[in-house]
Each structure stands twice: as structure tokens, then as C-alpha cells.
Amino acid sequence: MEDVPYFITVQEALEIVKRTPISLHQEEVELDRCHGRTLAIDLVSRVDDPPFDNSSMDGFACKYNPQATYPLTLPIQGIVAAAPEGEERVLEHNKAYRIMTGAPLPKGADSILQIEKCTLDNNLNTVTFLEAPKPHFVRKQGENLKKESVALVKGTKLTPSRVGLCATMGHPTVPVFQPLRIAIVSTGDELKQPGNELQRGEIYESNSYGLSGLVRWMGHEPHRYEAVNDTMDALRETLTRASGECDMILTSGGVSMGEYDFVRKIMEEEGELHFWRMKIRPGSPPLFGLWNETPLFGLPGNPVSSHVVFRMLVAPYLRHCFHTSEPAELRLKAILRDRVKSTQDCVTLRRVQLHFSDQGVEAYQPRHQGSGNLESLASADGLTLLQPGQSGEIGQSIDVLVL
Numbered sequence: 001m002e003d004v005p006y007f008i009t010v011q012e013a014l015e016i017v018k019r020t021p022i023s024l025h026q027e028e029v030e031l032d033r034c035h036g037r038t039l040a041i042d043l044v045s046r047v048d049d050p051p052f053d054n055s056s057m058d059g060f061a062c063k064y065n066p067q068a069t070y071p072l073t074l075p076i077q078g079i080v081a082a083a084p085e086g087e088e089r090v091l092e093h094n095k096a097y098r099i100m101t102g103a104p105l106p107k108g109a110d111s112i113l114q115i116e117k118c119t120l121d122n123n124l125n126t127v128t129f130l131e132a133p134k135p136h137f138v139r140k141q142g143e144n145l146k147k148e149s150v151a152l153v154k155g156t157k158l159t160p161s162r163v164g165l166c167a168t169m170g171h172p173t174v175p176v177f178q179p180l181r182i183a184i185v186s187t188g189d190e191l192k193q194p195g196n197e198l199q200r201g202e203i204y205e206s207n208s209y210g211l212s213g214l215v216r217w218m219g220h221e222p223h224r225y226e227a228v229n230d231t232m233d234a235l236r237e238t239l240t241r242a243s244g245e246c247d248m249i250l251t252s253g254g255v256s257m258g259e260y261d262f263v264r265k266i267m268e269e270e271g272e273l274h275f276w277r278m279k280i281r282p283g284s285p286p287l288f289g290l291w292n293e294t295p296l297f298g299l300p301g302n303p304v305s306s307h308v309v310f311r312m313l314v315a316p317y318l319r320h321c322f323h324t325s326e327p328a329e330l331r332l333k334a335i336l337r338d339r340v341k342s343t344q345d346c347v348t349l350r351r352v353q354l355h356f357s358d359q360g361v362e363a364y365q366p367r368h369q370g371s372g373n374l375e376s377l378a379s380a381d382g383l384t385l386l387q388p389g390q391s392g393e394i395g396q397s398i399d400v401l402v403l
Contacts (some may be wrong), residue, residue, distance in 0.1 A: 030172065045169035207303050304376065
């Protein structure tokens with residue numbers, strides 16, 4: 001333990017964990033199945049977007065004449081629909097084409113007037129322009145994307161609009177990173193599964209369910225294991241099985257200084273411990289290391305602490321491994337309306353509710369802040385990001401992590 005970094009800053013902890021990245025694997029996935037996945041390469045467009053000059057309005061296409069006066073009547077040469085065409089249409093001198101939104105612009109046309117600013121004769125042979133046509137109603141070829149240009153970079157989280165962009169670029173499939181299998185192991189003799197009757201001294205095991213949701217939020221596959229009793233043998237067996245079945249391990253509990261904190265003990269004696277304890281409140285006892293070459297994050301047993309440490313340590317690590325900045329919580333400024341207890345040496349993350357007013361975003365702390373009070377997190381809108389020594393007095397403008 002003498003050489004293991006102890007009680008370090010959040011930034012120092014992040015630097016340590018990022019030195020041990022996880023090996024990633026790619027797979028080619030159809031667009032219907034790639035929502036929420038992370039792009040594994042820079043994606044290049046196979047076409048110009050749009051692939052041809054086209055109309056952004058239903059109306060009439062013509063050649064703009066700066067000497068013309070309006071109203072102006074022109075013969076209608078034909079109609080152009082948003083559909084495949086065998087050959088390019090060519091606009092004749094002093095004529096107009098009826099054109100639909102998205103239809104290819106005839107050669108020689110450079111402007112469009114929307115249909116509601118035109119009148120047609122009874123036989124639909126001529127159109128009268130009530131004002132000058134507009135060149136900005138023409139969508140130019142390649143104005144959105146050029147062929148061979150990179151539109152989505154490696155590490156991009158594929159949202160619905162980005163999946164649509166993949167299709168726009170001509171890709172029926174895309175290469176994405178395979179999600180990680182992440183083991184979740186809660187520890188403690190006092191833990192019982194929800195639905196069973198509690199005896200005195202027992203509590204319902206909840207951390208694995210919350211951590212499972214956080215893992216899914218990050219785009220990975222949680223694998224919850226049965227809660228482990230407080231013995232070295234039981235913990236060793238479960239960790240060894242998890243390291244063989246999963247890419248990463250999250251434990252909950254057993255990392256503090258108690259007699260039965262076996263996660264810390266087994267990592268000190270049999271694992272490869274990279275650091276223990278971090279300057280954060282709540283959640284100071286976490287550790288990180290390797291068990292059988294598998295990255296292991298030892299999270300605190302108090303439920304609020306386990307959530308906080310996941311967001312401040314595990315999630316940034318996963319984003320780093322996947323070359324992405326997503327998903328991540330929004331950060332904003334808020335004015336404190338209740339006093340928040342800060343610390344001199346730790347980043348302080350208190351649960352707050354946010355309200356929007358004429359004065360801006362206001363942060364209130366309506367619940368007691370015990371790290372075992374999961375309801376206070378469930379009812380919160382955000383977490384304060386008070387830096388060491390920063391004031392938590394009423395009226396202070398602070399950073400908030402929006403949940």
C-alpha cells in the first residue's frame with residue numbers, strides 16, 4: 001500500500017484510470033440497429049448532399065431577369081416532380097417550369113417563386129409572377145455535404161438525426177464499437193433482494209439496479225451478479241468469474257476502512273491496486289485496479305455515493321475509452337438559494353432541485369444530504385460542483401451537474 005496513490009484529487013484519479021484503457025472491438029451494424037451506438041471510424045459521405053440542385057418550395061422555376069417588372073407572365077413549359085428522371089430538363093428562354101419541393105432544378109433555371117405568390121390562367125398554360133423569384137429557394141448541390149467529406153467523426157454517439165445522416169450519406173450499415181459487458185457486484189451480509197421479507201439488520205440491495213441503469217445510459221450491457229457475502233473466498237470466486245465473463249467490473253461496498261471491507265483487502269493482497277480514495281464528497285472511498293487483468297472500479301456502498309462516483313469517475317473513463325464525449329450531463333450555472341455545506345479539500349456534490357426564474361437558474365437543497373438517502377438523489381435535478389474551499393453560501397453562483 002505504501003506506493004499506491006491515496007486520497008487523490010478527482011483529476012489525478014481520472015489520469016490514473018485512463019492509463020488502463022479497455023481493448024475495443026468493432027462490428028458492422030445495419031442502420032435500424034445502430035441507434036445509441038458509438039461510431040468506430042470517421043464516416044465519409046458517398047454522395048453530395050443534396051446530390052443535385054433542387055427546389056426548397058412548391059412553385060415555379062425560371063431564369064432571373066434583373067430588368068423584368070412585375071407582375072410578369074410566362075408560358076409554362078412543363079412540370080418537374082420530386083422523382084427520378086431519365087434526362088435533365090432544359091429551361092427555354094422566357095418560360096417557367098412548375099416545380100415541386102425536392103425536384104431537380106431544370107438546366108438554365110436559377111430562381112424560384114413559391115406557388116402562393118403566383119397566379120395561373122384557367123387553362124394552366126401561363127403563370128403570372130406577382131413578385132420577383134428568389135435564388136435562395138434553390139438548394140445547391142453539395143451545399144450541406146460534399147462527397148468524400150467527413151460528416152461524422154469517430155466516437156460520435158448515433159442519435160436519431162445522426163442515423164438519418166448516415167442514410168443521407170449513402171451508408172446502409174456503419175461500423176460501431178461493440179458495447180462492453182460490465183459486471184456489477186454488490187457486497188455485504190446485510191443485503192437482501194427486493195420482494196423478500198427483511199430480518200432485523202437486513203436491507204434491500206439497491207445499488208446494482210441503479211448502477212445497471214447508469215451502465216445502460218452509457219450504452220453498455222450490465223450483468224448483475226448475486227450479492228456477495230462478506231468473506232474473502234466468496235468475493236474471490238465472484239470476481240474471478242466476473243473477470244472471465246465481462247470486460248469490466250463494478251463492485252459496490254467493501255472499499256472503506258471497516259473490518260469487513262473485503263474488496264479493498266482483496267485488491268491490496270491479491271489484485272493490482274492503482275489508487276484508493278478520492279477527494280470527493282460524498283463518495284471518498286473508491287478504488288481502481290485490475291483483477292485478472294480486468295479493470296475493476298470499487299465503488300462505495302452508500303447508494304448516493306455509488307451514483308456520484310460512477311458519474312465523476314466511471315463515466316469519464318468509459319467516454320475516454322470510446323473516444324467520445326457522449327453521453328454526458330449538462331453543466332450550467334445556478335444561484336444557491338439554500339446554504340450548501342462545502343469542504344476545504346474535496347469536490348462537493350450536494351443534491352439540489354433547480355428552478356428557473358427571472359433571476360436565472362436557482363438551486364435549492366430541500367432534503368437532508370446523507371449519502372444513504374437515495375430518495376434525495378431520486379428527487380434531485382442536479383448535483384453541485386463546489387470546488388475545494390469554494391463557498392456554498394446563499395446567493396453564490398455555482399456550477400451544477402444536471403441529472
